[in-house]
Amino acid sequence: MSDRISALPGAASSGSIRVEEAGLQGMVTIRGDLGDKGVSDALKKVVGLTVPEKGQRGAGDGMALLWMSPDELMLTAAHSEAPDLVTKLGDALSGHHHLVCNVSDARAVFRLTGEGAAIRDALAKLTPADLRPSALPVGMVRRTRLAQVAAAVWFEDEGTATVVCFRSVAAYVFGLLANASKPGAEVGYFR
Amino acid sequence: MLILDCPYCGIACDETELSPGGEAHLTRFGPGSSEDEFEGYLFMRENPRGVHFERWRHAHGCGKWFHAARDTMTMEVFGTYPAQTTEPPAELRKTISEKRPGWSWRDFS
Numbered sequence: 537m538s539d540r541i542s543a544l545p546g547a548a549s550s551g552s553i554r555v556e557e558a559g560l561q562g563m564v565t566i567r568g569d570l571g572d573k574g575v576s577d578a579l580k581k582v583v584g585l586t587v588p589e590k591g592q593r594g595a596g597d598g599m600a601l602l603w604m605s606p607d608e609l610m611l612t613a614a615h616s617e618a619p620d621l622v623t624k625l626g627d628a629l630s631g632h633h634h635l636v637c638n639v640s641d642a643r644a645v646f647r648l649t650g651e652g653a654a655i656r657d658a659l660a661k662l663t664p665a666d667l668r669p670s671a672l673p674v675g676m677v678r679r680t681r682l683a684q685v686a687a688a689v690w691f692e693d694e695g696t697a698t699v700v701c702f703r704s705v706a707a708y709v710f711g712l713l714a715n716a717s718k719p720g721a722e723v724g725y726f727r
Numbered sequence: 728m729l730i731l732d733c734p735y736c737g738i739a740c741d742e743t744e745l746s747p748g749g750e751a752h753l754t755r756f757g758p759g760s761s762e763d764e765f766e767g768y769l770f771m772r773e774n775p776r777g778v779h780f781e782r783w784r785h786a787h788g789c790g791k792w793f794h795a796a797r798d799t800m801t802m803e804v805f806g807t808y809p810a811q812t813t814e815p816p817a818e819l820r821k822t823i824s825e826k827r828p829g830w831s832w833r834d835f836s
């Protein structure tokens with residue numbers, strides 16, 4: 537079997553923040569009636585997490601469930617575990633109208649680290665989303681756009697943010713993030 | 728620039744995160760309808776200076792369609808509401824009446 541590689545292996549830039557391509561990340565799209573107890577129980581059984589509240593991210597042992605829309609969640613896990621999780625979720629959700637799909641290799645993931653204010657500063661140049669800590673606190677997921685393309689952004693803690701975009705635009709998004717965090721280009725709005 | 732609250736996500740969306748979907752609350756007339764009905768469905772649109780109802784899709788987000796009521800002249804947004812309805816909610820109509828007494832739009836007032 538051929539080796540799996542992420543979109544931009546090793547891509548990194550250091551400016552006002554550090555931008556790194558996060559490597560292989562398992563991502564599973566789950567669609568169904570999230571208000572259905574049968575569905576939430578099945579998810580709980582397989583991933584050990586409850587369905588997150590609207591707009592939230594619930595993290596557990598190596599896995600997290602992200603609220604993407606009223607009928608859609610994203611499960612993040614180790615890349616190697618994603619195929620097995622798809623099978624288990626499919627079994628657990630059989631009988632419920634659902635969709636489970638391994639989208640790991642359809643996406644690119646970037647990790648932004650540094651001072652929280654500087655991360656928010658760089659992202660605010662690219663998205664119309666409100667980046668104030670009160671509007672995008674740790675635990676919340678914001679689907680938005682970065683310049684011309686769709687992306688999802690969340691903060692794991694105030695010094696670490698994750699950006700997910702489509703794999704086909706990975707180089708574009710990396711360029712955006714690196715450029716927005718060039719040394720000397722700080723706006724300082726969130727300081 | 729418009730900022731609309733997505734009723735599904737509960738977040739304030741910038742206009743550039745949304746796709747416009749034209750006029751809200753159209754009734755579809757298809758096969759079996761009269762020519763006048765079909766023409767009205769296909770072409771006849773409101774173009775008010777004032778209260779207006781529109782469809783928007785949270786394209787760079789949850790992907791769902793929703794409705795918005797706003798003033799085309801002042802850009803004031805009166806409210807947004809889910810798409811699973813054929814008419815603006817009573818509460819929203821009351822809000823609009825308080826701000827624009829005597830307003831009317833198609834069959835609504």
Ligand SMILES: [Zn+2]
Nearest residue numbers: 733736785789
């Ligand atoms: Zn939405």
